[in-house]
Amino acid sequence: MANVRLLLAAVLLLVALRDARxxxxxxxxxxxxxxxxSAFVHSRILAVxxxxxxxxxxxxxxxxxxxxxxxxxVAGNSPSLVDESSASDLVGVALNLLGVSTRSTxxxxxxxxxxxxxxxxxxxxxxxxxxxxxxxxxxxxxxSFTLGVDFPQDGGNREAERGVIVGTKVLLYNxxxxxxxxxxxxxxxxxxxxxxxGVVRAVEGRMxxxxxPAMCQTATGEFVDSGKVDASQLREIDSIMATEARAAxxxxxxxxxxxxxxxxxxxxxxxxxxxxxxxxxxxxxxGALTADLGWSVDLGFVDSLALTFNGGYVYxxxxxxxxxxxxxxxxxxxxxxxxxxMLRDRVPWTLSLATDGAWKSNETPQYRVQAAFSFALxxxxxxxxxxxxxxxxxxxxxxxxxxxxxxxxxxxxxxxxMR
Amino acid sequence: MRRxxxxxxxxxxxxxxxxxxxxxxxxxxxATPTFNFLSRHGLFFSASDFSGHPKTTYIRKFPLASDQLxxxxxxxxxxxxxxxxxxxxxxxxxxxxANDLVRVIKDIDYQRDDQTDLFPELFEITVE
Numbered sequence: 001m002a003n004v005r006l007l008l009a010a011v012l013l014l015v016a017l018r019d020a021r022x023x024x025x026x027x028x029x030x031x032x033x034x035x036x037x038s039a040f041v042h043s044r045i046l047a048v049x050x051x052x053x054x055x056x057x058x059x060x061x062x063x064x065x066x067x068x069x070x071x072x073x074v075a076g077n078s079p080s081l082v083d084e085s086s087a088s089d090l091v092g093v094a095l096n097l098l099g100v101s102t103r104s105t106x107x108x109x110x111x112x113x114x115x116x117x118x119x120x121x122x123x124x125x126x127x128x129x130x131x132x133x134x135x136x137x138x139x140x141x142x143x144s145f146t147l148g149v150d151f152p153q154d155g156g157n158r159e160a161e162r163g164v165i166v167g168t169k170v171l172l173y174n175x176x177x178x179x180x181x182x183x184x185x186x187x188x189x190x191x192x193x194x195x196x197x198g199v200v201r202a203v204e205g206r207m208x209x210x211x212x213p214a215m216c217q218t219a220t221g222e223f224v225d226s227g228k229v230d231a232s233q234l235r236e237i238d239s240i241m242a243t244e245a246r247a248a249x250x251x252x253x254x255x256x257x258x259x260x261x262x263x264x265x266x267x268x269x270x271x272x273x274x275x276x277x278x279x280x281x282x283x284x285x286x287g288a289l290t291a292d293l294g295w296s297v298d299l300g301f302v303d304s305l306a307l308t309f310n311g312g313y314v315y316x317x318x319x320x321x322x323x324x325x326x327x328x329x330x331x332x333x334x335x336x337x338x339x340x341x342m343l344r345d346r347v348p349w350t351l352s353l354a355t356d357g358a359w360k361s362n363e364t365p366q367y368r369v370q371a372a373f374s375f376a377l378x379x380x381x382x383x384x385x386x387x388x389x390x391x392x393x394x395x396x397x398x399x400x401x402x403x404x405x406x407x408x409x410x411x412x413x414x415x416x417x418m419r
Numbered sequence: 420m421r422r423x424x425x426x427x428x429x430x431x432x433x434x435x436x437x438x439x440x441x442x443x444x445x446x447x448x449x450a451t452p453t454f455n456f457l458s459r460h461g462l463f464f465s466a467s468d469f470s471g472h473p474k475t476t477y478i479r480k481f482p483l484a485s486d487q488l489x490x491x492x493x494x495x496x497x498x499x500x501x502x503x504x505x506x507x508x509x510x511x512x513x514x515x516x517a518n519d520l521v522r523v524i525k526d527i528d529y530q531r532d533d534q535t536d537l538f539p540e541l542f543e544i545t546v547e
Binding site: 037042129131177179184191195196199203256 | 504
């Protein structure tokens with residue numbers, strides 16, 4: 001009987017100890033500066049990283065820099081001289097707002113590019129960002145279709161000269177799609193394992209002992225009350241993080257370097273575009289090959305370059321068949337950017353320089369040069385500002401130099417931020 | 420990185436001897452979800468270990484008989500990467516031998532701002 005009582009007492013003691021351990025953090029006081037434990041540790045990773053970044057600027061690289069959302073070049077007043085090799089994963093919309101203050105918005109040139117993947121997802125009623133669907137239909141992201149309306153820049157009968165833009169683009173060579181890239185995923189997994197291991201080492205032991213007196217709890221979790229962590233404790237915690245969780249501190253630059261490797265791979269696309277104008281106006285057909293390359297550089301204000309090259313055949317269909325023209329076009333665009341910023345879904349800005357030339361049987365050679373600055377209004381929404389020069393006034397009106405304002409929208413980026 | 424934690428406990432006790440276990444459910448969006456779960460005693464699972472990966476929903480019991488825990492109580496990290504994924508939702512629950520819910524440990528949404536975002540979600544797990 002005594003043994004049974006002893007056993008019962010031991011069981012009751014164990015239960016009491018377990019309950020005591022479960023309740024050993026006091027309730028969080030009203031107004032306490034609390035973060036749950038994981039959020040607190042994450043905030044210290046960011047704090048240490050930010051502090052170190054002030055001393056040493058991480059060199060990282062771009063997000064995919066070749067998704068075209070601007071008006072295609074076949075549009076008479078496109079802000080882009082050079083088409084890029086791939087389109088948005090879903091839908092890209094471009095508006096040319098030049099002159100919006102002096103004419104109706106109904107005359108605003110507009111083009112939308114839809115990937116075959118987005119069309120298929122819509123037909124299937126599928127979520128395009130569902131990983132299973134995204135990977136199972138990777139091939140559909142190689143093709144995209146463009147439909148738009150193009151108004152000439154100058155006066156005259158704008159309605160009569162309105163053009164309808166129709167086009168398609170197919171990625172022939174695409175090494176930048178990480179879907180199914182086992183090697184890339186393996187390297188990401190290695191980075192994450194190093195991060196997790198480092199954070200666990202950092203938290204266990206001294207950091208946990210430092211933080212336990214500052215912890216409190218509510219019905220939804222256990223929290224660190226930052227108000228109870230003094231400056232010296234915070235310095236010690238950050239020192240532990242900087243040492244033990246080195247992989248977490250360095251993850252941003254290591255992940256960016258990994259992304260840079262992917263985005264420096266070449267990409268080649270073939271495209272066909274036509275700008276169909278009414279009546280006496282010239283309709284244009286263009287077939288082109290587009291190639292993209294990327295490099296790391298050290299220019300101070302930027303650390304990455306992306307080169308896009310276009311070469312193609314152009315046919316101008318005039319009202320009088322004898323006036324038809326044909327020839328070749330060549331274009332190149334160099335984009336400058338800071339790669340850490342390109343890895344954000346909201347890319348703050350990009351700068352590009354572009355040039356193109358056209359040699360047609362019915363015209364003297366045409367040459368254009370353009371500088372463009374694009375900045376983000378919101379995730380996936382960019383405002384490109386361009387200045388262009390041409391050797392012929394009919395290419396760019398108003399004294400051969402023209403400013404241009406556009407507006408582009410990438411729904412893949414937008415959707416990534418909407419759930 | 421935006422994180423919305425509806426429930427987030429650090430400490431969890433699993434009475435394995437009574438048939439309890441921790442059930443992870445991770446829902447992902449994007450091209451290639453990347454996450455792993457480990458302690459200083461070993462790596463227990465990665466997204467790429469799951470059959471059908473990459474996929475929308477990953478479910479895993481912990482511990483499995485094959486999991487070498489190494490210690491009765493240990494800090495664990497479920498680390499999420501965003502290079503190939505745009506969002507995750509984590510639901511971690513203690514369930515009993517009859518698969519009934521005992522307690523919700525984590526119920527959290529994660530949404531990336533940068534592809535280089537990461538988040539180590541921490542657990543102090545005691546297995547009895």
